[in-house]
Amino acid sequence: MPENPAPKKKLHPWRDGHPSDEGPVRESPPDRPPNGRAYVELEVTSNFTFLTGASHPEELVERARDLGHPAAAIADHNSLAGIVRAHVAAKALEIPLVVGCRLILEDGAPRPVPKEGRPPTPLVLQLLVFPTDRAAYGRLSRLLTVGKRRAEKGSCRLTFADLREHHEGLLAVALPPRRLTRAFERRLADLKTLFDDDRLSLASSCLLGSDDQERLSVLATLASRAGVALVATNDVHYHARERRRLQDVLTCVRHGRTVEDAGFRLFPNGERHL
Numbered sequence: 001m002p003e004n005p006a007p008k009k010k011l012h013p014w015r016d017g018h019p020s021d022e023g024p025v026r027e028s029p030p031d032r033p034p035n036g037r038a039y040v041e042l043e044v045t046s047n048f049t050f051l052t053g054a055s056h057p058e059e060l061v062e063r064a065r066d067l068g069h070p071a072a073a074i075a076d077h078n079s080l081a082g083i084v085r086a087h088v089a090a091k092a093l094e095i096p097l098v099v100g101c102r103l104i105l106e107d108g109a110p111r112p113v114p115k116e117g118r119p120p121t122p123l124v125l126q127l128l129v130f131p132t133d134r135a136a137y138g139r140l141s142r143l144l145t146v147g148k149r150r151a152e153k154g155s156c157r158l159t160f161a162d163l164r165e166h167h168e169g170l171l172a173v174a175l176p177p178r179r180l181t182r183a184f185e186r187r188l189a190d191l192k193t194l195f196d197d198d199r200l201s202l203a204s205s206c207l208l209g210s211d212d213q214e215r216l217s218v219l220a221t222l223a224s225r226a227g228v229a230l231v232a233t234n235d236v237h238y239h240a241r242e243r244r245r246l247q248d249v250l251t252c253v254r255h256g257r258t259v260e261d262a263g264f265r266l267f268p269n270g271e272r273h274l
Contacts, residue, residue: 038070040098041274042128042173043203043233046074048082049102050154051254054238054247057086063239063274065095075100075128078147078156080140100130101140102175106159107187125160125187128173128203136169160190167194173201173231176219188226201231207271237272244270 044060045053055063057074064072072095074086083099090097107123131137143166147156172195174188191200202223206212223230237247244267252262259266 039232040064040069040071040073041234041236042073042075042098042100042130042231043102043175043205044073044075044100044236044274045102046076046082046086048079049077051250052077052237052247054243054250055240057082058089059239060236060274061086061089061095061097062093065093067274069095069274071096071098073098073100073130075102075130077102078104078144078158080144098130099137100128101144103127103129103143103158103163104156105163106157107183123183123187124177125184126175126177127191128175130171130173132169132171139166139168140170142166160187164194170195171199171201173203173233174228175203176222180218180222185222185226188222188228192226192228201229202226203231203233205233205235207235207267208269234274235272236274237267239274241270241273243273247272 041064046055046057046060047053048057053076060074061072072086072090074082074097076082078101080099080101083097087097087099103126105125105127107125129140131140143158143162144156146162146166147158151157172191174191177184188202194200202219204216204219206216209215220230238244248259248262248266251266252259255262255265257263257265
């Protein structure tokens with residue numbers, strides 16, 4: 001959640017602890033700790049992101065409940081497919097569910113053509129989005145339908161222009177690329193303009209990498225320049241540490257590699273759990 005958050009023009013979907021009256025997308029949270037710093041993991045990939053997530057939505061929801069999180073969240077890649085199972089589990093376990101999606105967009109920003117004359121590799125922009133009411137959930141569903149109709153079966157092709165047409169009512173968390181560039185900083189400014197009523201944050205994760213502190217410092221500076229909150233996430237791909245081996249195997253299947261020669265395609269450690 002945001003560090004040292006400033007008052008927002010548009011309140012969080014829970015409306016400062018009060019449930020929405022516009023449908024089931026938002027549910028009332030339990031009593032929060034008095035310091036208001038309870039952690040909710042927002043960047044959560046389930047096995048409904050095929051060959052990527054290694055835990056069922058039900059396992060992720062149950063684990064969040066067992067850890068004492070005030071809510072559980074699911075945000076699969078260009079998909080809402082796991083939301084139904086997550087909702088059923090959350091209802092049974094009496095824990096609020098944060099409904100989300102991880103959008104992977106073809107950025108659309110112009111890039112210089114290399115000297116060899118080959119077309120440049122398209123920039124990819126990723127962000128978590130969370131509908132704040134029933135109408136916003138409908139717009140997100142239509143956005144995903146646009147992307148799936150445009151691509152071959154099993155794929156989804158979305159652009160920044162598509163997001164412009166369907167962003168109303170969505171909260172967004174921009175996911176920084178591994179290599180931070182000026183192009184991403186410019187696109188973050190564009191996102192800030194698009195989500196102009198304080199609906200945008202920037203994610204940062206500390207995953208026991210050698211450059212965690214340096215990267216956190218750079219992202220904090222970037223967030224400050226862009227005028228957005230910095231949000232802590234853990235890029236969750238499985239509910240518990242022991243599921244890491246399965247996630248490695250799924251990654252190998254996805255890339256057509258063995259565990260021995262998968263190299264940097266695998267995560268370097270088992271930290272991407274709740």
